[in-house]
Amino acid sequence: MQIKIKNANVLNPNGKNFKGDVYIDGKIISEMKENISIEAEYEIDASNKLVIPGMVNMHTHVAMSNMRGLLDDLKFDAFLNRGFTLDSKRTDDEIYWGAKLGILEMLSNGITAFLDLYYSEDVIAIAAEEMGIRGFLGWAIVNKEITTQKGDPIKNAENFIKNFRDHELVTPLPAPHGVYSTNREDLLAAKDLAERYDVPMTMHLSENKKEVYDLVKKEKKRPVEYLEDIGIISEKFIGAHGVYLTLSEIKTLGKYGATIVNNPLSNMKLGNGNFSPILEMLQYGVNITLGTDSATSSNHLDLIETGRIASYLQKNYREEPTALPALDIFKFMTINPYKVLKKNIGIIEEGYLADLAIINKGINMEPSDGHEIESLIYSGSGRNVEYTIVNGKILYERGRFPAVNVEEVINQNLKIHNHYKSLINS
Numbered sequence: 001m002q003i004k005i006k007n008a009n010v011l012n013p014n015g016k017n018f019k020g021d022v023y024i025d026g027k028i029i030s031e032m033k034e035n036i037s038i039e040a041e042y043e044i045d046a047s048n049k050l051v052i053p054g055m056v057n058m059h060t061h062v063a064m065s066n067m068r069g070l071l072d073d074l075k076f077d078a079f080l081n082r083g084f085t086l087d088s089k090r091t092d093d094e095i096y097w098g099a100k101l102g103i104l105e106m107l108s109n110g111i112t113a114f115l116d117l118y119y120s121e122d123v124i125a126i127a128a129e130e131m132g133i134r135g136f137l138g139w140a141i142v143n144k145e146i147t148t149q150k151g152d153p154i155k156n157a158e159n160f161i162k163n164f165r166d167h168e169l170v171t172p173l174p175a176p177h178g179v180y181s182t183n184r185e186d187l188l189a190a191k192d193l194a195e196r197y198d199v200p201m202t203m204h205l206s207e208n209k210k211e212v213y214d215l216v217k218k219e220k221k222r223p224v225e226y227l228e229d230i231g232i233i234s235e236k237f238i239g240a241h242g243v244y245l246t247l248s249e250i251k252t253l254g255k256y257g258a259t260i261v262n263n264p265l266s267n268m269k270l271g272n273g274n275f276s277p278i279l280e281m282l283q284y285g286v287n288i289t290l291g292t293d294s295a296t297s298s299n300h301l302d303l304i305e306t307g308r309i310a311s312y313l314q315k316n317y318r319e320e321p322t323a324l325p326a327l328d329i330f331k332f333m334t335i336n337p338y339k340v341l342k343k344n345i346g347i348i349e350e351g352y353l354a355d356l357a358i359i360n361k362g363i364n365m366e367p368s369d370g371h372e373i374e375s376l377i378y379s380g381s382g383r384n385v386e387y388t389i390v391n392g393k394i395l396y397e398r399g400r401f402p403a404v405n406v407e408e409v410i411n412q413n414l415k416i417h418n419h420y421k422s423l424i425n426s
Contacts, residue, residue: 292306
């Protein structure tokens with residue numbers, strides 16, 4: 001399929017902005033110039049709109065979208081326990097429909113790719129493939145004694161990687177759950193998988209005080225120190241949260257060029273306390289990205305709002321309004337993820353894969369001339385997204401999903417949600 005985006009105002013995180021026409025031929029951005037005369041099968045007039053690289057949600061549990069509202073206002077231990085209890089009773093069908101619901105929400109918010117951490121990622125991979133979104137799917141690895149998975153989590157993860165390693169849209173990878181739920185042996189096995197199959201590895205990292213101090217008591221080391229000691233920290237390491245980090249740990253992460261995913265909304269809602277030391281991490285070379293976490297912990301999958309809150313937290317906590325400007329947030333959600341995910345995406349230029357979003361500026365973002373990125377981050381939201389294109393295909397268009405029966409997805413998830421409520425109340 002050929003798509004021509006006319007009168008595009010392209011915003012790129014590398015500063016190479018562009019005004020003119022963008023021509024997509026198949027999966028690739030093939031031409032960008034002031035006036036393209038070639039006709040296309042589909043044309044979009046982007047006058048008074050913004051064209052941006054597709055956003056990447058770098059930490060979520062997408063299949064939990066049908067559990068939204070069921071874990072609200074609980075203490076963190078109770079939140080985890082109820083989540084694990086429901087997880088132990090979930091079927092593949094429930095995971096499949098939950099993933100589809102979450103993917104619909106992300107597409108409507110201009111998110112073209114996501115990094116997931118869950119079990120049954122083979123089921124989520126099928127949902128991602130059917131919906132057309134780009135998925136970097138981390139198979140959860142936890143101690144065999146506490147897992148709710150059938151079989152050995154390490155073997156499950158390797159089988160998943162083998163089965164999907166050559167997939168066009170799905171990149172499979174190992175995902176140890178955290179230092180409190182994955183033992184040393186399984187952490188090393190996950191590292192071995194990442195190295196043998198040349199993929200990244202993601203895990204929860206220093207999300208709350210208890211996680212940190214329980215490990216200090218057990219290992220006499222903080223999480224980053226412990227993980228470095230056993231060889232886990234590398235340029236392929238993606239740590240979700242990174243709230244309770246010392247300067248020494250930050251320097252270690254920077255030394256290896258590791259990636260941290262800031263999840264400000266879920267951290268606040270779950271009462272993790274403190275805030276992620278983003279400015280120090282930037283100073284010492286850590287690659288920073290953004291995540292929404294699941295719909296049970298942040299309750300929505302809107303990365304623009306997540307980015308705005310990330311910026312405001314730093315400004316307020318440090319009493320410095322220049323901290324973490326809008327351009328940094330824009331990089332976190334577009335180009336920075338592909339430093340570790342290693343795909344030819346993240347900017348809109350000729351030869352790059354066509355993953356992008358078109359933003360209708362609307363009343364809430366005007367006037368914006370000359371400060372479009374600031375307007376997007378500080379005034380916009382996912383509701384301003386008008387088109388979402390992944391791999392050269394239009395997956396979301398002005399409130400519609402051309403290839404998806406939305407009513408079926410919603411109805412299936414309503415049934416599942418009501419079933420979960422009955423389980424909680426029983």
